[in-house]
Amino acid sequence: MKALLAIDQGTTSTRAIVFDAEGRKLGVAQRELPQSYPQPGWVEHDAQRIWQDTLTCAREALAAAKLQARQIASLGITNQRETTVIWERASGTPIHPAIVWQDRRTSAFCQQHQERSDWLNARTGLLLDPYFSATKIAWLLDQVPGARARAENGELAFGTIDSWLLWNLTGGRLHATDASNASRTALFNIATQQWDEELLAFFRVPRALLPEVRDCAADYGRTQTALLGGEIAIGGIAGDQQAATIGQACFAPGMIKSTYGTGCFMVLNTGPEFRRSRSRLLSTVAYRLNGQTTYALEGSIFVAGAAVQWLRDAMHLIRAAGETENLAKSIPDTQGVYLVPAFTGLGAPYWDPEARGAIFGLTRDSGIAHIVRAALESVAYQTRDLLQAMAQDAVPPTELRVDGGMVVNDWLTQCLADLLQLPVVRPQTVETTALGAAFLAGLTAGVYDSLDDIAKRWQSQARFVPQMATEKSNAAYEGWRKAVARVRSGA
Structure with a gap:
């Protein structure tokens, strides 16, 4: 069991690639992802479409590699970062289309509060800009009827795309993300490695909405048996650029x-x-x-x-x-x-x-x-x-x-x-984003001993x-x- 399955969910496409331990591709599947532009500067995705495409690509990549779930040592996820999804915990249904990282609908808020940018940067390393998840979350809570009250009552869950896919892969058993994706929300203190209460208060984001934060190579549960023809351990998550850095x-x-x-x-x-x-x-x-x-x-x-x-x-x-x-x-x-x-x-x-x-x-x-x-x-x-x-x-x-x-x-x-x-x-492999996710999953599964072991394969x-x-x-x-x-x- 040395093969690794990587899910690479990007802004314009969704891919799944099966790699062997040396980083060679065994099977690939891809679907283009349409974007919608409801107003100038607004960019949205259909989160349900992202999930269905991810599942289809994973199944097709396994078929292309002529492998079954039991032959996959671990699964890694990498994703477009900052893109924001809020969904109902009970049904798993998103309350609104995903707001994409490119979206600029919260520009006015960011411009009004630029005096807080240095304060924000000292905690998050980021700038006060519509790019990051925090203002997108606040917009959704304010604009979707009843969303803020439901979030405060613990009825809703927020996630970047990794968290949304993990929730679906595990059948709602795990609401989690990794430190790299958390660091792109503008709510995570990268010095303390914790959700920051002052940032949550500033952006008016309820703590109950947020996922647990784990290491990039960690135990993220297992996929539901029915999804991929058997359970597969999920062993790695990183935002796309961090995954490419690892790859x-x-x-x-x-x-x-x-x-x-x-x-x-x-x-x-x-x-x-x-x-x-x-x-x-x-x-x-x-x-x-x-x-x-x-x-x-x-x-x-x-x-x-x-x-x-x-x-x-x-x-x-x-x-x-x-x-x-x-x-x-x-x-x-x-x-x-x-x-x-x-x-x-x-x-x-x-x-x-x-x-x-x-x-x-x-x-x-x-x-x-x-x-x-x-x-x-x-x-x-x-x-x-x-x-x-x-x-x-x-x-x-x-x-x-x-x-x-x-x-x-x-x-x-x-x-x-x-x-x-x-x-x-x-x-040699230009799909280094997916490869990085596979490397992380392989670290958790014991396919690789260390980062030095991975570096030898580049x-x-x-x-x-x-x-x-x-x-x-x-x-x-x-x-x-x-x-x-x-x-x-x-x-």
Whole structure:
């Protein structure tokens, strides 16, 4: 029993992957997840759809691997973080669609209370921003009729997506989360590793609503027998970026990874020290194992792969994401075209929820290839924004490990190396988010002895070194900074 099942529930898709102990894929299943936009800046998911897709993918991945439940040593869960679900404990029915991490409906509250941001940061490592779960919870309790009273009476349960899936997998027997997901709610004190009573009072969130917090590798019960053809132990949970950090074996302080999915997230391991950022990055829990917390600095970009989705679904400039590489390669440069994808505001290091997207530098000669290439370059520019902020808080890294669906694009990965002026390393397994969840489950099940045991299994697939002259890279980046300045809400 060395096979491991990972559930990777993301913003735009749900996947399940069966891995062997060496991290090789044995079976994969995936479902796209639609998003709804009820009002400008609002983003929602159907939580029941997420659960049904998760169950379907898990069954199909097991079938693809030709394995049965009894042959799986453990199951790990990784998830889109901050996305908020509140459901009835008695029925398991959500009281409202899930509010997605990208949602900006609570911007006004955050702007009104910015004087509390430093106070919040000292406890949580976060900023007062609609991104995090706390204001989403408060909005639901205030806007759904009767919800606040029911929450105070213990009739309702809150969870990020991991907690929602765990509740369903265990048949409602376990309402829990892990320290990494808890650290993204803005209700969890990452120094004391406890739900913070002062934060609960400020956001008016009843304690009875919250899940128990456990280590990332821990006993999370077992799946109901009927769901997957037998019970499977659940042994690991981590938010998607923390799981990717584990999947990239970034276990030593100073190691850094960047994941390119719907958004882009850069995480720098800072070791056992809770280090507050001086450059508007987030301090967060990287992972907690055996009661010992490892911290990280994180930079969050709201739109990376989502820009490619926008090109495909809203603008109809491409039919499939795979077309972007050849289009980008078909021209020598964008001829000064910049796309700033601030569709739901700007994340780190700007934290400007009111900024909006724009394309600059269009001329009569501009075409589809210029806009597509500018969208891909925006991912590299935003990554450089994060890297420069991290260099102010810590020792600059010697290389960047990258993963996620976007980095299978060789042109984009080389573009990252050129515009960052830093070697970029792509691993053998780019599904490192799911792999990290499998590693955590394997730790609990005894498949792996230690983090060192896991690190031995990490392998590089390709290394991209800068080929662009530093002066040209810097000039291109300066054009990006000017474009960003023009979309800022104070411009």
